[in-house]
Amino acid sequence: MFITASTDSLVLNPRPLKTGTSDLRGLAQYPVANVGDAMDRLGLMDSGLESQWTGASCIGPALTVLTREGDNLAIHRALDDAEPGDVLVINALGGTTRAVFGDLLAEICLAAGIAGVVIDGLTRDRAGIHELQLPVWARGVSPAGPAKNGPGAIHIPVACGGVVVNPGDLITADDDGVAVIPAGRVETVLGRLSQIDSFESDLRARIRNSAVPSSSANA
Numbered sequence: 001m002f003i004t005a006s007t008d009s010l011v012l013n014p015r016p017l018k019t020g021t022s023d024l025r026g027l028a029q030y031p032v033a034n035v036g037d038a039m040d041r042l043g044l045m046d047s048g049l050e051s052q053w054t055g056a057s058c059i060g061p062a063l064t065v066l067t068r069e070g071d072n073l074a075i076h077r078a079l080d081d082a083e084p085g086d087v088l089v090i091n092a093l094g095g096t097t098r099a100v101f102g103d104l105l106a107e108i109c110l111a112a113g114i115a116g117v118v119i120d121g122l123t124r125d126r127a128g129i130h131e132l133q134l135p136v137w138a139r140g141v142s143p144a145g146p147a148k149n150g151p152g153a154i155h156i157p158v159a160c161g162g163v164v165v166n167p168g169d170l171i172t173a174d175d176d177g178v179a180v181i182p183a184g185r186v187e188t189v190l191g192r193l194s195q196i197d198s199f200e201s202d203l204r205a206r207i208r209n210s211a212v213p214s215s216s217a218n219a
């Protein structure tokens with residue numbers, strides 16, 4: 001950790017096995033809205049969790065953290081366990097009085113190779129995070145900083161944005177929001193995504209072919 005604090009109040013489980021990178025390459029091409037459609041429109045976090053800068057996107061296995069609202073000791077400790085490509089998923093109990101994340105933690109995330117951060121709680125230092133280009137989804141921003149006392153837990157199932165996230169589930173997020181693909185459903189979801197993509201491409205082409213020429217539209 002880059003802070004000096006006792007971690008006695010934290011529960012640290014072992015890491016789950018990592019998801020194959022070929023799945024990630026296949027999924028990265030699809031928008032989150034289509035991923036949701038491929039999961040019967042379930043597995044999508046609530047709209048209170050918003051991208052903190054336009055154009056942010058990420059995909060990767062969940063590194064899960066539970067922390068008391070207004071405290072980020074568990075987040076600091078979790079980053080010691082990070083592997084490149086992880087998406088940090090933080091249940092900060094939806095707290096909206098104090099930020100649990102900021103641009104210094106963003107620097108640590110980037111140094112560890114974290115692909116993105118999803119927080120059921122607040123961040124701060126939004127401008128700095130944008131400048132660092134770390135993709136972050138959160139319930140909003142507050143200048144009020146956190147304590148570093150715990151308690152918390154790492155590599156446990158968490159609730160985030162109204163969805164259960166198990167360690168190692170695939171997270172995919174973009175400007176629309178955040179989707180959680182259970183680790184055991186990735187192949188099925190990929191198959192459905194390809195069908196949805198073909199259907200949408202065909203429909204889009206039919207719509208465009210039906211468009212009246214712009215000269216008649218203006219006449």
Ligand SMILES: O=C([O-])CC(=O)C(=O)O
Pocket residue numbers: 072099100101102103104105106124125145146
């Ligand atoms: O003070 C904190 O722990 C949160 C924060 O602003 C940062 O990480 O930059």
Ligand SMILES: [Mg+2]
Pocket residue numbers: 102103104124125
């Ligand atoms: Mg800060």
